[in-house]
Amino acid sequence: MYTQALLLLPLVGFGVAFLLQGTVKRSPAIVKTWAMLGFAAIAAVAALAGAEIGTLYEGPTVFGSVLTYGLTDLSWWFVLLIAGITALTTVFTLGSLRYADDYPMYYAWLFAKVFGMIGLVMSRDLLSFFIMWEIMSWATYLVMQQGRDESRKAAQGYLVYAISAGMILLGGVVFLRTASGSFEFAVITKFVAGADLGVIITAIVLVLVPFLIEAAVYPTHGWLPSAYASSETTMTAYLSSISTRMGLFGLILFVFNVFGLDVIDRIGISAHLNLRTLLLVLAALTAVLPTYTALFQHDAKRLLTWHSIGQGGYMLLGLATASTLGTAGGLMHIFNYMTYVALIIFSIAAVEYRTGTTNLNKLGGLITRQPVAFLGMLFGIIGLAGIPPMNGFVSKWFIYRSLILGGYPFVALAAFIATVGTIMSVYKLIHNTFLGQLPERYNEVREVGWVMQLPIWVLMAVVFATGVFPGTILQWIARIQVELGIAPIAYTLGGVAQEAGDLNMMVITLVFTLTFIVGAVIFFMGGKRRIVSQYDNYAAGHFLNKDVPYNFNYNFYSAFDHIFEKLYHAAPVQSTERNLGRLVATVGEYIRRFFTGQINTYAAYYVAAVIIALAFLKEVL
Amino acid sequence: MVSPMLFIIAPLSAAFIMILFNSRVIALGLSLLVPIGLAWLGLSWLPYTLGAAQPILVASIPAPLGIPLSIDALGAGMAILVAVSAALVVLYSSSYMKKGHHEVRYYTVVMILLTSAFGLVLTRDIFNLFVFFEILCISSYILVSWEQDGAALEASFKYMVLGSIGSTFLLVSIALVYRVAGSLAMADVATALATAPRGYVAFAAVTFLFGVGVEAAIFPVNTWLPDAHSSAPSSISAILSGFVIELALVVAFRVLNTAFAAVDTLPLVRVVAIAGVIVGEMAAFGQKDLKRMLAYSSISQIGIMLFAFSLGTQAGAQAGLQHLLMHAGAKSALFLIAGYFIVRTGSRLIADYAGLGHRMPVSAALFGFAALSLVGAPPLLGFFTKFQVLSAAGAAGGFTAWLGVAVILFGTVLETVYLFRVLRVLFAPAASGSPARADMDWPALAAVALFTALVVFGALLLPTLSQMIGPMADGLASLL
Amino acid sequence: MISTAQILYITSFALIVIGLYAVLSQRNLIRVVIGLNIADVGINLLLVTIGYVEGGRVPIFAAGQSAGTMVDPVPQALVLTAIVIGFGVTALMLTLVMRIYAHHGTVDASRLRGLKW
Amino acid sequence: MRKLTGLLLMGGFVLYLVSLVPGLFNATTPTALDSVGAAIIEDSRTTSGSANVVTAIVVQYRGLDTLGEVTVLFVSALGVAILASGFRDDVFRSMFADDDGGFILQYGGRLLMPFIVLVGVYIVAHGHLSPGGGFPGGVLIATAVFILILTGQSARMPHRLLSILEGAAGLGFIGLGALGFLGSELSFLTNTLPKGEYLTLLSAGFIPFIYAMVGIKVASELTTVVSVLTEAPGHESGKEEGRS
Known part of the structure; x- marks a missing residue:
């Protein structure tokens, strides 16, 4: 009951926010209030849903298997975190967001993202897990890409990582489905327990790598800083606080529950x-x-x-x-x-x-x-x-x-x-x-x-x-x-x-407070303090005035920077990532040359294809 | 019951009537009414074909003396797809095509193209297939050259040369087959080739595959496609990418899979398909011209369908057909929207569309949805069809199948990146102020919206569809 | 002993190969079209050859004549169709070459590369 | 380089042709038919009533192919017309011999024209009895117009009439075919008309009529093809001045 509502409410919210988008310019407050109420309702329902832990619900049937969802202790914990932080964020945006001009779809995408995340943690089978994973990735992209040009560019970077992760996960889903014959977590657990080491390694790599990417675990973290930092600021708070943890949720779920610790521990050279x-x-x-x-x-x-x-x-x-x-x-x-x-x-x-x-x-x-x-x-x-x-x-x-x-x-x-x-x-x-x-x-x-x-x-x-x-x-x-x-x-x-x-x-x-009180007492009793103007002061040996700024603000850790600067700029991960992108682009460029635009060449491809096909078939025969 | 021969007669008569009266109203009316009527005809035949294929007698002379035709579930399904797409594209054309610019002739050629498309679906005779194939090719050549600028003429000529080489090989294949089988009916061909020398059959099969494969845009005889699909008017690009290549693919694969079943060509087809996926995505990745990018994407999508078919399983065939349906809707929508982008900005280059999303919000949004479905974002139709393809490949097993899965997944990443690069440009902040909204004209918008609705909400149809897709998939392995 | 059929088969495939070679190697678009036409002729010959019977007669009945040995009429009908289709394509292609010449001022395939990559 | 590649590729093709289809090149000529053609020869007299078996096949047994064939011709003529309408300059005129053929050729051509048309009509009408039929006949009729143009007397072609003829003949073909729906078999292109007396002009049911339609269509389409190429739009007036 509450569980269904948890999935339904964000969807309704998305729809309404989407439809209200036309009125954003005239009365942004309506949309903001609506969104805040919506998220508050979700948070309330999330709190109530604790009563339904352990109950499984069945969704639509896809590919002959029923999509199942329900709350466990772990997922309820995450649902609470998601719902709570979203509600708080929305309250904050009531005041902070310059909504109408720059972020017309802000709340619609936010609702979509909440739907994806709540759906993800409530999924009780591999297929709905993947579907929700993808919805969440897309919604995250949409949330990030709003506003300025740089945020769109950074979001594009996220999209590459997220889709790569999604596709690897999809490979894993297909692999596990093919091998075990089912999407159900229980069946997969049983299958993995009795599978060959090669199968287990393939499955684990395909399933866990996407989570590591989404959780921005080194060295797959390259997307995160720009993507989060160039988002709208409250959205940065939101994304940093909960979004990245969805990868961690996946890890917890699959390592402890679906695959099981003993299976994970079987992979390796020795016990250590x-x-x-x-x-x-x-x-x-x-x-x-x-x-x-x-x-x-x-x-x-x-x-x-x-x-x-x-x-x-x-x-x-x-x-x-x-x-x-x-x-x-x-x-x-x-x-x-x-x-x-x-x-x-x-x-x-x-x-x-x-x-x-x-x-x-x-x-x-x-x-x-x-x-x-x-x-x-x-x-x-x-x-x-x-x-x-x-x-x-x-x-x-x-x-x-x-x-x-x-x-x-x-x-x-x-x-x-x-x-x-x-x-x-x-x-x-x-x-x-x-x-x-x-x-x-x-x-x-x-x-x-x-x-x-x-x-x-x-x-x-x-x-x-x-x-x-x-x-x-x-x-x-x-x-x-x-x-x-x-x-x-x-x-x-x-x-x-x-x-x-x-x-x-x-x-x-208690100790802390007492120490603090003692310190305060000493401070207020003993010392003579005098409040002066900020320009009636000195720092690092010279006096401050309007023209001489307090220069620690620039290059705050300049000595430290000086020592480690080279290391920082070496940034092996970023350059690997850039090189990988360049490699794909270059290979693509060469493959494109296949289409030379020359009709004789095309005809030659034709005959060559026929010959190669004939050779191929002759070998097979 | 109305005879399915109407599939061929009606559009052909419509074409003749158009040229007879030479009136825009009649041409437009007929080319809207005929596909709608035929879609209804296909729907009314569909239930009868789900159980068994219904043979159609031509000239009261049964095969092998006459030309055998037959309508099966696959045929009815493809016919409905073709008819509906055509009706929507005609609706779009009514506002997109320049008035008076050979407009009646345009609709005439479209009707002829429809005739051949339906003919290809129905025919069970390899020479008749050649004839309809040629009509399809020639009307495509003409439509590709429609703009008559340098690019269109060049593209059309390349298309024509490759198409002619294709028909040369196709005729060689037909001649060789007739020499052994003594008959042109596909069913007879299948029996005769089963006992023929294997090398002989292999030669005929390869020449057939690459003969029809030109129109089906299989790798590497698809070199004409990016030129042709990008230079044609966008309505025509939508037709060509939306159902012509798919149709040719289905027909080519069905004949190869049945009449030439004596040699196992599936591994060959699979290799070709995987190569097509990767080359198409890679080539699309660096494109700056929107329509050319979409055309390369068609190459890779065709590869995905062919890959699904080449698995040789019922699940693979079903997945391929579903993906075909999705691609028809999504790619038609994308091309049609791209057409209006070009009309509004006068440029084919993506870079020139900066901020266009604010001028054409609905169009750009529809573009986004169609693109999302094309790359397979759940819960849109594209996800389910792509997933079906992948799991069919997984079920089939084997190195090339898993290789195909990996390549499709990698291709999806590339496809996402380049399609969303377009969206990023579209929704970039408008350069100067907020220009007046100028969305597509309503007939065009309606057509595009319907295509997009298919790919967005299509997943809801899947349970209903899957009951019909089963018999349709059987059609890929049957000649009745 | 070389049979009639052998000669005809070899000739027809030779024509096809020559025609395709022209398409592969000739830059002049007109020559490309001619090459395709040569290949067409080769195929038509191939089709007729397939229907050829030693000592066969034209498959037309005349008054007071028995059927006797007739050549296969089906390939002949096919050839008729193929010729007409070939004519249609050739006419269209040549018109297009003319338009290309009018537009680009050349019929050199290697200079006709506005669309590539 | 290109030629070498071409040679290599064609060599490879021939290699595989010979190695995979060896039966083709050491075949002896067959002495009897074992294909569907033999059955059609047996059957054609009763089914079609046409003495020319090839005609019977073209029009009746494989009538659908012929309808397609007519469509190919129709659509490529349309294509040529569309493409030709785009000529903006004198390119074609300069490519095409523009000088008139002189008095003798012109009048000779005019004199010849009715006879050529007559031969064409004869060939069309006797398609079911002798070699010939709608396609060669139609081409012959078009040749008559072509001769006029060659001799430099390109009278303006009545394009509207030609396209009406095209459309009407096409509809006529389909209409004759649709008569089959009236028969018991409900089958398109069934030869429902009375077969008449074997080996006479009015025999073979609808075959002569269909061939007549094909003849009209082929003639009008070929005329269109030839005439649109010689009459670039916007040049009629200039041409007339040049003539006078």
């Missing part, structure tokens, strides 16, 4: 060098490299999109350990990352709404002008950097611990290195936006309206609350773990209790 090791290595690379690439970015959105790749690496790290703690960390990190990245980007969007730019070299000092946005970003980056008491700390702690306990010290080291990079880059982010010198042109900047503040406040509360009381989230995680066939995590309200050391966030938060 197997497919999971490969995944761990890829995940570590994904966590480290993009994080340091982020340091070089001068655009707030682009900086964060690199983090959405890197944080995906963390999630994969946790999941690939396949241990209780690791999967809990991975699954929780999906939620945590979603909340704080949305928070950060909303803050950036709030800044962009007032200043019109996200260029880190041009912003600065906005803390006095947009305090709410500052607070939002502060909460967000504390979470992103994995510092208590925000929720990012909990999941990262799980992941580190699982890596150490699972016997992956080098991977754990990589994770730590990545965290250093994260902290460095988020500091750049908040410093260049809110701290330092306020450029004169932003003197008149005000805080955004309450509609846009609302999602920021909500997310701040969530980031903090789930940080202090991770047990609220962990109870769902434990249920999902049972479903995935992993021993559920022994959670408490404040964290976990286990023999190898437990975690209680409530205590940590």
Whole structure:
């Protein structure tokens, strides 16, 4: 009942938004309100649908098999995340979106995307999974390509990756269907368990590679930064927070449920060098490299999109350990990352709404002008950097611990290195936006309206609350773990209790708060502070005035940049990707020469074809 | 029941009447009414043909002395497709073709082309097939040269030379077959060739394949296609890409698969098909001329259909026919819309269409839908047909089948990229202000919308269709 | 001992091959058309040859004449059709060559490459 | 290079021709028919009533082919007319002999014309009795016009009349064929007319009538082909001035 509604509502929303498109120019508010109500309804239904976990529904019959869908614990979790973040995003767009001129189809495509994602996580057979996967890819493309010219270009890049992924997946679907004779997950599981190693490897490669591409796991992440960064800013938040995780959902579903862990572990040279090791290595690379690439970015959105790749690496790290703690960390990190990245980007969007730019070299000092946005970003980056008491700390702690306990010290080291990079880059982010010198042109900047503040406040509360009381989230995680066939995590309200050391966030938060209070007391009691004009100041040995800008804003990490610049520009992945594109174009160019336009040549092809065909048949006879 | 001979008589008479009265109204009216009537005729015959093929007696002389004709499910289905497409293209032409510019003659030639298309579907006699094939070719030559500019003349000439080589080989094949079989009826040919020397049959089969293959645009005798389909008026491109090559393909494959069944030509056909897919997509990838790009895409789509047929299974044949239906709708729509793009901008180059989507929003949107279906985005019809082809290939198994799957998937990526490059240009921000909306004229728009509706909502028809596609697919392996 | 049929078969295929060779190798469009016509003639000869019977008579009954040995009338009917079709195509092709000449000022195939790639 | 490739390719073709179809080139001439032709020779007298078996096949047994053949001619004549109408300049005139043939040729041609037409009509009418029929007859009739043009007396052709003749003759063919729907077999192109007395002019049912239609059609189409090529549009007036 609610399950059907979950699929139906986005479709209805899409239809209405599509039809309302004609009225966009005259009254954008109508469409915005409609969309917000629609997404709120979806979120409400998503919450209610929890009652229907485990029930299977049958859809239309295609190719002689029934499309099945239904909710599991895992998919309900994802449905909640999707519905929640969409609703929040839509509320934010009520204020922020310059809708009518640049984005006439914004909400229609968004509804389509939500339909695709919800459909994807609710699919209970391979065919409907693939159909929804494709709908989601196309809708993502449509969402991305709106607006400016550069976003269309970047979206084209995404499309190439997404369609390649889709076609590989289609190959996998056809292969599994042919081999197992069915689209049903249960049949496939049984078939794979008894299949030859060659068949398993083919199936796994064909099915998992698309997920790795969609999850932007190194080295298939090339599409993500431009595509996300050039989208409309709230859409960047939306895409970074949930869209990329659909690939991860596919991985979880197929690795744990459809193929099964033991089948996955059969692939490899030894017990320690197997497919999971490969995944761990890829995940570590994904966590480290993009994080340091982020340091070089001068655009707030682009900086964060690199983090959405890197944080995906963390999630994969946790999941690939396949241990209780690791999967809990991975699954929780999906939620945590979603909340704080949305928070950060909303803050950036709030800044962009007032200043019109996200260029880190041009912003600065906005803390006095947009305090709410500052607070939002502060909460967000504390979470992103994995510092208590925000929720990012909990999941990262799980992941580190699982890596150490699972016997992956080098991977754990990589994770730590990545965290250093994260902290460095988020500091750049908040410093260049809110701290330092306020450029004169932003003197008149005000805080955004309450509609846009609302999602920021909500997310701040969530980031903090789930940080202090991770047990609220962990109870769902434990249920999902049972479903995935992993021993559920022994959670408490404040964290976990286990023999190898437990975690209680409530205590940590208490300590933190006390320390903070002590520090504040010392600060306010002891020091004499004086508020001066920003030009009555000095930095790095020289005084600041209107003509001498606070030059740390430019080349924030210039020394660091100087050391690693060469490495960054080598960017092996991008050049491989470019070369691949060039190769296809060149080969295409040569093949085109086949059509010479010369009638004698064409006639010669003709006779040659006849001769070759005759030779072929003569061989066969 | 009305005799299916009407399929041949009606459009031919219509052509003669048009030339007799030389009036635009009569020509337009007849060329709309005749296909609609024939579509109805096909529909009314379809139920009777699902069970068994219905032979048609000509001149009261049964085969082998006379010319055997027969209407089976495949024939009825193809006839309906041809008639409906033709009616829609004529509707489009009524606003697209320049008034007075040989307009009556244009419709006359279209009617002749229809005659031959129906004739090809019905005939079960290899020489009669040759005659209808020639009518089809000649009327296509004329229609391709319609614009009479340098490109059209050149394209038409190349087409004509290759077509003539094709008919040369086809006649060689027919002569060789008649020498052994002593009869021209396909059923007799099949029995006679079963005992004939294999080399002899192989030679006849290859010359037949490449003889008819010219019109069916199989690789590598399709070199005329990009020139011809891009230089013809867009309505004609839609006819040629929409059903002429498909029809020729079905006819060629059916005869090859039945009359020449004595040698197994399927591996050969499969290789040819896969080569066609990859060459077509690769060549389309770098195109700057929209219609030429669509024409190359037709080459690869034909390859996909032929690949499906060449699997030699019932599932493959069904998948191929469904894909054929999808391609007919999608490619017709794309060409027809491209025609109006050219009318509005005066250019064939994609780069000149920047921001055209704002001037022609409905047309551009329809273009997008048709393109989506062509590349097989679910839940549009194209996805289901392409999936059927792939799973039929998987079921057939073997190296070349899986190779074909890989090539089709790779081709799809390329196809998506180049078709969406067009869409990106179309919806680029308009260069100056917002120009007045100038969508297609309503008859054209109606025609295109119907084609697009087929490929967008066609998936809903699939359950109904699949009951008919089965017997139709059997038709590919039967000569009754 | 070479039979009549052998001579005719060899001749007809020789004509076809010569005609196709002309299409393959000649740049002059008129020569290409002529080549196709030569191939056409070869095929017509091939068809008639197939219907040939040793000592066969024209398949026309005359008053007071028995049937006797007649050559196969079917290929003859086919040839009749093939000739007419060949005529139609040739007429169209030559007109087109004229138009091409009027438009491009050349009948050289290698210069007629406005459409390629 | 091109010639070498051509030679190689044709050589390859011949190679495979000889190796795959060896039976063709060491065949002895058959002495008896074993094809469908033999059956038709047996059958044609009763079924068609035509003494000329080839005619019987062309018009009746394979009448559909002939209808197609007529259509080919029709459509290619139409094509030639369409293409010829596009001549904008004097190209064709300069390619085609433009000087008039002189008094003797002109009057000789005019004198000959009725006889040629008469022969043509004769050949058309006797298609079922002797070699000939609609196609050669029609061509002969067109030749009469062609001679007029060759001798430089291209009177303006009545194009409208020609196309009416084309259309009407085509419809006549179909109409005669459609008479078959009146018979019991309900079959297109059935020879329903009375067969008459064997070996006489009015025999063989509808064959002479169909051939008459074919003759009219072929004659008018060939005339169209020849005349449109000599009358480039816009040159009539100039031509007349040049003549006088």
